Amino acid sequence: MTAAGGVGRKPAADGADRPFRTFARRYAQSASAMIGLVVFVAILLLAFGSSWIAPQNPYDLRQVDLLDNLLEPGSTSFSGMTYWLGTDRQGRDMLSAILYGLRISLIVGGLSGILALIVGTVVGLVAAYVGGRTDAAIMRVVDLQLSIPAILVALILLVVLGTGVEKIIFALVVVQWAYFARTVRGVALAENSREYMDAARVLRLGHARILFGHLLPNCMPTLIVIATVQVASSISLEATLSFLGLGLPPTQPSLGLLIANGFAFMMSGKYWISVFPGIALLVTIVSINMIGDRLRDILNPRLQR
Amino acid sequence: MSAFILRRLLQSLFVVFVMTLLVFFGVNVIGNPVYVFASPDCNQACVNGIIRSLGLDRPVWEQYVYFMNGAVRGQLGNSFTFGVPAMQLILERLPATLELAFASLVLAILVGLPLGMWAGMRPDALSSRAIMTVSTLGFSVPTFWIGLILILFFSVHLGWLPAVGRGDTVSVLGIEVSFLTLDGLSHLIMPAFTLALFNTSLVIRLARAGMREVLYADFVKFARSKGLSPSRILFVHVLKNIMIPIVTVMGMEFGGTVAFAVVTESIFSWPGAGKMLIDAIEVLDRPLIVAYLMLVVVMFVVINLVVDILYSLLDPRIRFSGAAR
Numbered sequence: 282m283t284a285a286g287g288v289g290r291k292p293a294a295d296g297a298d299r300p301f302r303t304f305a306r307r308y309a310q311s312a313s314a315m316i317g318l319v320v321f322v323a324i325l326l327l328a329f330g331s332s333w334i335a336p337q338n339p340y341d342l343r344q345v346d347l348l349d350n351l352l353e354p355g356s357t358s359f360s361g362m363t364y365w366l367g368t369d370r371q372g373r374d375m376l377s378a379i380l381y382g383l384r385i386s387l388i389v390g391g392l393s394g395i396l397a398l399i400v401g402t403v404v405g406l407v408a409a410y411v412g413g414r415t416d417a418a419i420m421r422v423v424d425l426q427l428s429i430p431a432i433l434v435a436l437i438l439l440v441v442l443g444t445g446v447e448k449i450i451f452a453l454v455v456v457q458w459a460y461f462a463r464t465v466r467g468v469a470l471a472e473n474s475r476e477y478m479d480a481a482r483v484l485r486l487g488h489a490r491i492l493f494g495h496l497l498p499n500c501m502p503t504l505i506v507i508a509t510v511q512v513a514s515s516i517s518l519e520a521t522l523s524f525l526g527l528g529l530p531p532t533q534p535s536l537g538l539l540i541a542n543g544f545a546f547m548m549s550g551k552y553w554i555s556v557f558p559g560i561a562l563l564v565t566i567v568s569i570n571m572i573g574d575r576l577r578d579i580l581n582p583r584l585q586r
Numbered sequence: 587m588s589a590f591i592l593r594r595l596l597q598s599l600f601v602v603f604v605m606t607l608l609v610f611f612g613v614n615v616i617g618n619p620v621y622v623f624a625s626p627d628c629n630q631a632c633v634n635g636i637i638r639s640l641g642l643d644r645p646v647w648e649q650y651v652y653f654m655n656g657a658v659r660g661q662l663g664n665s666f667t668f669g670v671p672a673m674q675l676i677l678e679r680l681p682a683t684l685e686l687a688f689a690s691l692v693l694a695i696l697v698g699l700p701l702g703m704w705a706g707m708r709p710d711a712l713s714s715r716a717i718m719t720v721s722t723l724g725f726s727v728p729t730f731w732i733g734l735i736l737i738l739f740f741s742v743h744l745g746w747l748p749a750v751g752r753g754d755t756v757s758v759l760g761i762e763v764s765f766l767t768l769d770g771l772s773h774l775i776m777p778a779f780t781l782a783l784f785n786t787s788l789v790i791r792l793a794r795a796g797m798r799e800v801l802y803a804d805f806v807k808f809a810r811s812k813g814l815s816p817s818r819i820l821f822v823h824v825l826k827n828i829m830i831p832i833v834t835v836m837g838m839e840f841g842g843t844v845a846f847a848v849v850t851e852s853i854f855s856w857p858g859a860g861k862m863l864i865d866a867i868e869v870l871d872r873p874l875i876v877a878y879l880m881l882v883v884v885m886f887v888v889i890n891l892v893v894d895i896l897y898s899l900l901d902p903r904i905r906f907s908g909a910a911r
Contacts, residue, residue, distance in 0.1 A: 429886055430841065430846065432842075432845050432848070433842075433883075433886075437609060440867055520730075525848070537728075547734065547737065548737075552742075555731075555738075556738070559728075559735070563728075566727060566728070570722060
């Protein structure tokens with residue numbers, strides 16, 4: 282689903298291929314990276330299997346009992362169900378709500394990361410390959426975009442667009458594409474002067490083939506690393522925006538919205554509604570970063586940040 | 587030199603122009619503020635009256651011209667909810683935001699600098715690696731949740747620190763500040779710390795990188811061979827040199843910190859401009875939203891402009907690479 286997961290599992294899938302086997306072996310040398318990978322895969326399974334794993338569907342009103350609202354973690358309902366992480370104001374099981382919320386957070390973070398990667402990569406490759414005025418113009422736009430903080434751009438866009446899954450994904454792509462474009466351009470410029478690129482040009486291959494068949498694969502290591510980091514940060518940004526009530530609508534509660542809902546009850550000591558979704562968010566982001574750190578060590582690209 | 591400044595100035599004006607277009611048209615396309623003001627028993631005549639009084643019956647471009655006309659004179663219309671000039675409201679709230687942002691930058695340097703220097707001196711020590719892990723987390727972990735946990739622990743559980751508001755303020759040169767009273771300081775510490783998390787991580791990184799570089803510089807070797815005490819070398823010669831990039835980056839981060847204060851202010855109900863923005867978005871108070879966004883955008887553009895010009899004064903290479911474009 283997310284770039285990080287795809288990358289992490291790739292070595293196993295292509296085990297017969299030598300480079301990937303070497304890659305997998307090097308990845309496995311780091312204990313913390315393996316923990317990160319295991320935790321992240323577990324989170325993916327839990328989130329995307331939430332319809333089957335979760336004790337209840339928290340958004341199916343027939344399964345939710347309003348009388349069970351604001352129960353402490355470990356309480357038992359009349360129907361004999363145990364709420365391991367407590368319930369919220371509507372009597373929803375927090376564990377189920379977190380699993381469903383996790384799925385939305387991962388979809389939004391992953392999709393926006395991948396879309397930003399595609400847009401940024403194409404723009405960055407074209408800028409580096411064409412050069413000249415096109416390059417200068419594109420890079421001015423990139424510089425401009427990067428000079429304004431992500432949260433402000435996202436705020437403006439969401440105020441303008443309103444809430445919704447597709448809107449927040451759009452906002453996150455707008456915020457992130459420039460990172461990819463700048464990094465890809467930097468790598469591509471260096472690759473562009475290598476001999477294999479000259480060879481490709483001498484062979485009179487088409488521009489598209491040179492760009493995507495020759496230049497792009499050699500930029501991949503760098504791309505994979507920033508994509509991992511960006512997915513984590515876009516999950517975090519989405520949570521922040523949803524917490525402010527600007528991201529996802531209440532009908533599609535991500536982890537950020539769950540935390541926001543619980544905030545009102547925190548002052549009266551009902552900590553579980555905010556704390557547990559937050560821990561889920563934290564574990565997700567940290568596990569992605571652990572994977573990203575190891576990928577960076579192995580692939581060792583020239584990172585800007 | 588003047589050509590460079592002129593070109594940057596024109597670019598900045600262009601950015602501001604594009605942002606006014608985006609913000610104004612964007613904000614004016616969504617929602618209908620009439621329904622916020624019309625009471626349920628309001629008939630058509632009453633609705634029309636509201637529309638006229640808010641200027642909503644004019645074409646959008648005419649509203650924009652009217653808006654820009656006012657904007658250059660610092661008037662961005664009256665707030666729908668408060669009925670007073672939006673800019674005045676934002677400016678009233680701005681000192682609180684600036685105080686919070688400034689306090690968080692100071693805190694980031696006070697905490698981040700020693701930690702980063704330590705990690706730079708002993709890069710392989712366990713403590714240094716712990717520091718670097720924490721700084722990685724500071725970049726990626728959603729800080730608003732850390733703010734909630736702080737409230738839960740220090741306000742709800744221990745009851746040591748207040749979770750809401752600014753506390754007692756003192757007037758200094760006509761501006762209300764919190765940090766000079768004990769009560770204000772106790773209100774300031776948690777929001778400032780939450781807002782500082784990202785910048786602290788940044789300072790740790792910069793300080794560590796600076797230490798690694800400066801410790802092997804010739805002037806440090808020279809100072810050592812001259813027989814200066816290690817503490818003097820560290821706190822006078824080394825510190826001075828690693829502070830340069832840190833102060834620069836913190837200056838550039840100031841605008842971002844003000845923008846991110848929106849989140850922190852919402853959590854701690856800090857009565858600043860950011861909290862006002864979120865409240866305004868909830869009731870679609872357009873002039874207020876536009877005024878806030880314009881102010882922050884202009885602030886940004888000005889900071890970037892000043893940084894660029896200062897840089898080009900200090901480092902002529904930037905000027906010439908700019909000319910090549």
